[in-house]
Amino acid sequence: MKMKRPLAHGKDKAPPSALDPAQWVQLHGDALFGFAILRVRDREVAEDLVQECLMGAYEARHRFTGEAAERTWLTGILKHKIIDHLRKQSRRQSTETLSDQALGEAHFDGRGHWVGRSSTWNGDPKALIENSEFQATLAGCIAALPDKLATTFILREIDGVESEEVCTILGITSTNMWARIHRARLSLRRCLETKWFRESE
Amino acid sequence: MTAAAVTYAAGDGRTGMFEFFKLLNARCEDHARLISLSMDHSLTRSQRLAIKIHVLYCKACRRFKHDAHMMRETIKMGCGQCNEFPKAKETSLSPEAADAIAASLKARMSDDQ
Numbered sequence: 001m002k003m004k005r006p007l008a009h010g011k012d013k014a015p016p017s018a019l020d021p022a023q024w025v026q027l028h029g030d031a032l033f034g035f036a037i038l039r040v041r042d043r044e045v046a047e048d049l050v051q052e053c054l055m056g057a058y059e060a061r062h063r064f065t066g067e068a069a070e071r072t073w074l075t076g077i078l079k080h081k082i083i084d085h086l087r088k089q090s091r092r093q094s095t096e097t098l099s100d101q102a103l104g105e106a107h108f109d110g111r112g113h114w115v116g117r118s119s120t121w122n123g124d125p126k127a128l129i130e131n132s133e134f135q136a137t138l139a140g141c142i143a144a145l146p147d148k149l150a151t152t153f154i155l156r157e158i159d160g161v162e163s164e165e166v167c168t169i170l171g172i173t174s175t176n177m178w179a180r181i182h183r184a185r186l187s188l189r190r191c192l193e194t195k196w197f198r199e200s201e
Numbered sequence: 202m203t204a205a206a207v208t209y210a211a212g213d214g215r216t217g218m219f220e221f222f223k224l225l226n227a228r229c230e231d232h233a234r235l236i237s238l239s240m241d242h243s244l245t246r247s248q249r250l251a252i253k254i255h256v257l258y259c260k261a262c263r264r265f266k267h268d269a270h271m272m273r274e275t276i277k278m279g280c281g282q283c284n285e286f287p288k289a290k291e292t293s294l295s296p297e298a299a300d301a302i303a304a305s306l307k308a309r310m311s312d313d314q
Contacts, residue, residue, distance in 0.1 A: 021310060025303040030293040034285035047298040054306055075284075112228025114261040121268050125275040135282035138275075142283055156241075157276055158283055163241055174205045174242075182237035189268050 018070055021058050028071050032078050039082050039154055041147045049085060053078040079159065083169055086151065090171030107186045116190075121197050134196060141191035145184055152177060153184035206242050217247060224251035229262050236266045240273065 020027075032053060037046035057077050064073055109115050128134050142150060142158075152170060155161045156177075161169070167177050224231070224247065232255050235248055244252075256263040276283070285292065294302070 021306055024306065025294075025299050029299050029302065031285065033294045034292050038284065043295075047294060047302075050294065050298075051302045051305065054302060055309060058306060058309055107233075108228070108230040112230035114229050114233075114265075120264070121271055125271060125278055129275050129278040129280055132282070135280050138280055139282040139285065154283075157273060158280070174203070178206075178238055178241060181241065182234055185237055185269050185272065186233070188272060189265070192272070 018066060019061055019064050020070070021054075021061065024054050024057070024074070028074055031071065032074060035075060035078060036082060038143060039151060040085060041150065045085065049078065049081050053081050056081070083155075083161075086155075087169050087171075090169065107190070121193075137196045138188075138192065141188050141195065144191060145187055149180050149184040149187065152180040153188075156181060203242070206238065217245075220245065221247035221251055224248060225254065227251070227255075229259060232256075232259070232262050233265050236262065237269060240269065 029050065032050045033046055036049045036053075037043060040046050040049065053074060057074055060077070064070075068076070106115055142154065145153065152166065152172075155166045155169065156163065163174065163177065167174055170177070172180075224235075232252060235244065235252055238244065239249070239252070252262075252266075256266055
């Protein structure tokens with residue numbers, strides 16, 4: 001796994017200064033829940049994962065180095081719980097075929113030409129992402145993606161998991177993954193176009 | 202390029218000049234797929250060349266290429282809000298779940314005391 005594992009290092013550092021397990025649910029519960037539900041798309045599962053995360057974090061509390069903020073540390077643990085969950089889920093599901101490619105809205109007509117006109121995207125990515133309204137719009141568009149597309153896209157593009165790792169976690173072929181990411185891109189682009197770039201012109 | 206990528210990109214697995222000429226006539230839909238693929242996987246030389254030529258005259262694909270890269274770059278800058286479920290939808294633990302989790306944590310903590 002290529003992701004940083006916050007649990008794995010720094011046992012020899014000074015004892016944690018700022019962990020306050022009694023306050024975790026109140027301070028971080030909703031944020032962790034939001035992080036989880038965006039990725040697993042099921043309220044009950046997300047709530048279970050938050051519980052697993054906090055219980056696990058409590059057991060591992062002596063490994064908290066204070067290098068990261070409490071929230072960041074907990075989120076790192078949650079990330080691993082989510083990936084474990086997705087992995088188990090993919091084992092339960094039968095292997096998918098390309099057929100889930102057929103779902104989703106049309107971006108091309110029968111002759112393979114683009115449908116609809118696109119507005120021009122301009123602006124600097126840095127300036128865009130610093131705009132909290134844009135972030136909210138982007139987050140909304142990601143949340144609106146169909147479940148499978150969202151999970152795949154988030155793992156790859158937001159969590160930065162390597163391609164092969166994404167395939168293993170989700171139990172899909174690379175062909176399937178490329179198709180999902182491509183469709184996610186097409187959908188996100190259309191969503192941002194309607195909700196952001198067109199309006200801001 | 203891996204076999205899987207060749208099949209995904211070209212359909213019939215042929216590469217080289219044949220692929221190049223075929224791609225020159227390919228539809229925007231196929232070019233868009235290749236553009237996306239190129240962001241995750243290396244393309245063959247003829248695929249890269251075919252895209253280059255296609256986007257010279259196809260504004261829609263040129264825009265897609267630009268937008269897809271811009272989207273990736275923007276997201277890479279770190280979208281904090283993308284890690285929260287948008288406010289309008291389910292965004293918080295249900296009170297029952299919050300209580301249950303707090304209770305199990307508390308129980309676990311009192312074991313230690």
